[in-house]
Amino acid sequence: MERATKIRELLKVCKPLHLCGEDFDKFHVETSTARGQNSAVRLFNYLDVNRDEPQKILFMGHRGSGKSTELWQLRKLLGDDFRVIAFSIRDEIDISDLKYVDLIFVILNKIMDEALKDGVMIDKSLLDNLYNYWHNEQFIEQLKMEKVNAEASAEAKIGFFNAIRASVKGVLATGKETKKVVREFIEPKLSELITGTNDLITNISQALMEKGKMPILIIEDLDKLEIPVAEELFLNHRNILTELKIHTIYTFPIFLHYSEKFNEIKDAFSHYELLSMIKVNNKDGSENKEGRKIIKEILKMRADIDLFEAEALDFIIEKSGGALRNLFEMIQRAALTIMGRSGADKIDMAAVKNAYTELKSDFERSIARRHQETLVNLYNNRDKKPLADGNLMELLYCLAVIEYNGDRWCDLHPAVIDILKDKGLILDIAKR
Incomplete structure (x- = not known):
C-alpha cells in the first residue's frame, strides 16, 4: 500500500482493513495516549x-x-x-x-x-x-x-x-x-x-x-x-x-x-x-484534542492531508466517534462523490456531509423503537455508565453505543445522537 496523493487513491488506503507486514511498519500510529493504554x-x-x-x-x-x-x-x-x-x-x-x-x-x-x-x-x-x-x-x-x-x-x-x-x-x-x-x-x-x-x-x-x-x-x-x-x-x-x-x-x-x-x-x-475506542469527545461532551490529533495523524500517514478541506476533515473525525472503520467508510464515500465532479480535487464539506448522511442511514436501519428509551437515557445520564441489559447489548453490537476508556464510560455514536435530534427525542443543545 502506498500513501495517497490523489483523491482516487483514498479508495485504496482507506479500506477498513487492519495493518500488517510492511504496511504496519509504514503506516502504524501509536494510539495508546488516546485510548488510555x-x-x-x-x-x-x-x-x-x-x-x-x-x-x-x-x-x-x-x-x-x-x-x-x-x-x-x-x-x-x-x-x-x-x-x-x-x-x-x-x-x-x-x-x-x-x-x-x-x-x-x-x-x-x-x-x-x-x-x-x-x-x-x-x-x-x-x-x-x-x-x-x-x-x-x-x-x-x-x-x-x-x-x-x-x-x-x-x-x-x-x-x-x-x-x-x-x-x-x-x-x-x-x-x-x-x-x-x-x-x-x-x-x-x-x-x-x-x-x-x-x-x-x-x-x-x-x-x-x-x-x-x-x-x-x-x-x-x-x-x-x-x-x-x-x-x-x-x-x-x-x-x-x-x-x-x-x-x-x-x-x-x-x-x-x-x-x-x-x-x-x-x-x-x-x-x-x-x-477502547479512540476518544474524540470527553464524557462531558467537550472536545478531546488528543484523540482528534491521533486520528488526524493516522490519516496523515496514509494520505496527503491537503486532499481534504480543513473543515471537512475536522467534521468527519468528530462524526466518526473515534471508530476508524466509520471514518474510512465516510472518506471512501466522499472520495467517490468528488471523483464524480469535474475539476474537483479536494474532499469538501458537501462531500463529507453526503457521506455522513449515508452513515446515519446505516445506523437508522439498526435502531429499533425499543432501543430509543435506552439511548435517550444514556445521552442524558451524566456518569455515562449504563446498566447491563439486552437492549444495551444490541446497541453495542451495532456500534450505536460506544465504550471508551479512562474510568470506563459509554456514549452514543455521533450519528445516533443526530438521528435522535432529528426525531425530536433529545434537545439540540446537549444536556451534558
Whole structure:
C-alpha cells in the first residue's frame, strides 16, 4: 500500500482493513495516549510473565476499533520466543451458526496444518488415536470418502486424516444437512477430540521448545458473532474453550462485557483485555484534542492531508466517534462523490456531509423503537455508565453505543445522537 496523493487513491488506503507486514511498519500510529493504554504491550507483558502455564485470554473491543492491528503489534513483540498460530474464524467456516464443536475442530485443523508445515514428526500413538477417532464407517460413507485399512502406514493415515480435515472443514464452511452429521459425530466424543488435540499440542510444544519457542493461538473475528451465537459459545461452553493446553487469545464481543453473566465468563479465563475506542469527545461532551490529533495523524500517514478541506476533515473525525472503520467508510464515500465532479480535487464539506448522511442511514436501519428509551437515557445520564441489559447489548453490537476508556464510560455514536435530534427525542443543545 502506498500513501495517497490523489483523491482516487483514498479508495485504496482507506479500506477498513487492519495493518500488517510492511504496511504496519509504514503506516502504524501509536494510539495508546488516546485510548488510555497500550493493549499490545499489556498482552505481551502478561504472556511473558506467564509463559510456562497456558493462558486463556479474552481480547475485546468494538468492531473496527483496531484489534487486528493491535494483535499484529503483539505478534511483533512476541518475536522469536513464540510460534504464533493466528487465523480468522471467518476464513475457516461459516460463523452465522457457529457451535463450540466447530471451533474445537478448526483449532485441531489449524494446529495440524502448522505442525505439518513446520515438519514436526507426529508421534505414532497420536496418529493412531486420531485415525481411530475419525475412521468410522458410517461417518466416512456420509462424507463420501474412501476407507483406509487400520494396518495402513503412517503416511497413509496422515493422508486419510488430511482428507477428513479437508472434508469436514468444507462441510462446516458451506454445508447444511451435512453440517448436522458432522456435529452429531463429534459432540458425543468431544472429550476424546480435546484429548487428541492436547496430545497434538504436546507433540508440537516439545518440538518447538527444542528451538526455544512456545506455541500460541490467536483466533480473530469471534467478536463478530451475533448475540445468541456468542452467548452459546462463551457463556454456555466457556469451560470447553479453556481446556486446550496452549496459550490462546480469543477475540471477544464487547457486548458480552455488558451481559449480566459476564463475571461467569470472565472467571473461566485467565485474563481479559479491552481495546477502547479512540476518544474524540470527553464524557462531558467537550472536545478531546488528543484523540482528534491521533486520528488526524493516522490519516496523515496514509494520505496527503491537503486532499481534504480543513473543515471537512475536522467534521468527519468528530462524526466518526473515534471508530476508524466509520471514518474510512465516510472518506471512501466522499472520495467517490468528488471523483464524480469535474475539476474537483479536494474532499469538501458537501462531500463529507453526503457521506455522513449515508452513515446515519446505516445506523437508522439498526435502531429499533425499543432501543430509543435506552439511548435517550444514556445521552442524558451524566456518569455515562449504563446498566447491563439486552437492549444495551444490541446497541453495542451495532456500534450505536460506544465504550471508551479512562474510568470506563459509554456514549452514543455521533450519528445516533443526530438521528435522535432529528426525531425530536433529545434537545439540540446537549444536556451534558
